[in-house]
Amino acid sequence: MKQIYLLLALLPMVMGGCTTQEAAQEEVQRVIYLIGDGMGLAQVSMLEIEGGYAPTAFDRAERVALVTTRSANNRVTDSAAAGTALATGTKVNNSVLGVTPDSVELTSMMELARDRGRATGLVVTCYLQHATPAAFYANVPNRGMNEQITEQLMACNFDVLIGGGMRWLDSLHCCQMVERGYQVAYNLEEAMPINSTPLLVLLADKHLPHAPERGDYLPQATQKALDLLAANPEGFLLMVEGSQIDSAGHAKDAAYLLAEMRDFERTVAIAMDFADTHPGTLVVVTADHETGGLSMPSGKSDFTLSESGIDYRFGTGSHSAIRVPAYFYGAGADRFPAMMDNTELAKRLMEVMGLQQ
Numbered sequence: 001m002k003q004i005y006l007l008l009a010l011l012p013m014v015m016g017g018c019t020t021q022e023a024a025q026e027e028v029q030r031v032i033y034l035i036g037d038g039m040g041l042a043q044v045s046m047l048e049i050e051g052g053y054a055p056t057a058f059d060r061a062e063r064v065a066l067v068t069t070r071s072a073n074n075r076v077t078d079s080a081a082a083g084t085a086l087a088t089g090t091k092v093n094n095s096v097l098g099v100t101p102d103s104v105e106l107t108s109m110m111e112l113a114r115d116r117g118r119a120t121g122l123v124v125t126c127y128l129q130h131a132t133p134a135a136f137y138a139n140v141p142n143r144g145m146n147e148q149i150t151e152q153l154m155a156c157n158f159d160v161l162i163g164g165g166m167r168w169l170d171s172l173h174c175c176q177m178v179e180r181g182y183q184v185a186y187n188l189e190e191a192m193p194i195n196s197t198p199l200l201v202l203l204a205d206k207h208l209p210h211a212p213e214r215g216d217y218l219p220q221a222t223q224k225a226l227d228l229l230a231a232n233p234e235g236f237l238l239m240v241e242g243s244q245i246d247s248a249g250h251a252k253d254a255a256y257l258l259a260e261m262r263d264f265e266r267t268v269a270i271a272m273d274f275a276d277t278h279p280g281t282l283v284v285v286t287a288d289h290e291t292g293g294l295s296m297p298s299g300k301s302d303f304t305l306s307e308s309g310i311d312y313r314f315g316t317g318s319h320s321a322i323r324v325p326a327y328f329y330g331a332g333a334d335r336f337p338a339m340m341d342n343t344e345l346a347k348r349l350m351e352v353m354g355l356q357q
């Protein structure tokens with residue numbers, strides 16, 4: 001009996017100890033979430049091989065994980081379901097943005113961050129209504145509902161929005177955005193002197209041009225967004241998408257893919273450099289799924305040769321079911337496990353930011 005009393009007396013102390021330990025893990029205030037659409041491990045390997053094995057920004061990662069990507073209804077996910085998983089921590093059916101199979105509308109981590117007074121931003125090389133960025137603000141039963149998605153984009157109240165999408169976010173809609181307080185620019189040079197938010201930069205009817213035709217757009221727009229969001233003392237969440245890694249995989253175009261990977265890698269470096277100079281910043285780099293079933297077999301089977309060459313082969317013009325890599329750098333990087341589902345990655349990220357619902 002005495003032992004039981006002792007145990008009961010000790011229990012609150014033990015539990016109290018745990019709570020104190022958890023509280024000691026500080027909330028991460030600033031998060032840069034980089035999503036390479038369609039970027040599997042083969043795409044990152046191709047970047048390394050074609051760069052002569054010179055170190056890349058990916059090599060700076062302090063933790064690496066392998067992430068499963070299946071959607072609620074398909075072992076091969078599309079970008080809408082995978083984007084929703086990465087934005088909300090919940091699986092939905094393919095083609096759906098932010099609505100569960102039971103018709104529950106989900107709230108994204110970007111919306112939670114906004115509601116907690118953190119600064120928020122989206123920077124993409126596709127149109128802002130496209131699946132990955134839309135997963136952070138939209139709730140629609142089908143990703144093709146661009147008019148409805150545009151209405152939801154206009155209501156999202158994020159501080160920085162940079163990408164394409166004038167096809168639906170036309171001049172009339174832009175006037176409404178100005179009425180809502182947004183500064184609107186139509187090229188990056190025009191946006192550079194603007195030093196306050198909210199800011200909308202619309203650069204294309206739909207997708208932006210391919211890399212390298214769009215120049216330094218993605219690294220520069222990311223740096224601009226970081227400069228603007230860093231002004232918020234409560235911190236920020238910025239999502240940056242290398243949107244066209246996916247397009248290159250769909251096109252089975254190795255040269256296009258390499259150009260997109262190089263552009264994305266330079267952007268990852270910008271994010272990591274920011275984390276170096278702003279302690280308390282976490283950089284997460286991952287993909288929604290792999291596109292193209294890219295493999296890189298030896299060009300010749302004779303390994304007595306000094307160099308056999310490498311073929312870049314695409315097994316599909318669609319997505320594949322393989323795990324994708326995730327790279328973590330900066331504050332809280334050690335709080336992610338090595339093997340995760342994409343929903344767990346998002347849930348952990350929300351936990352690290354102190355954004356649990």
Ligand SMILES: [Zn+2]
Nearest residue numbers: 037038079288
């Ligand atoms: Zn995708």
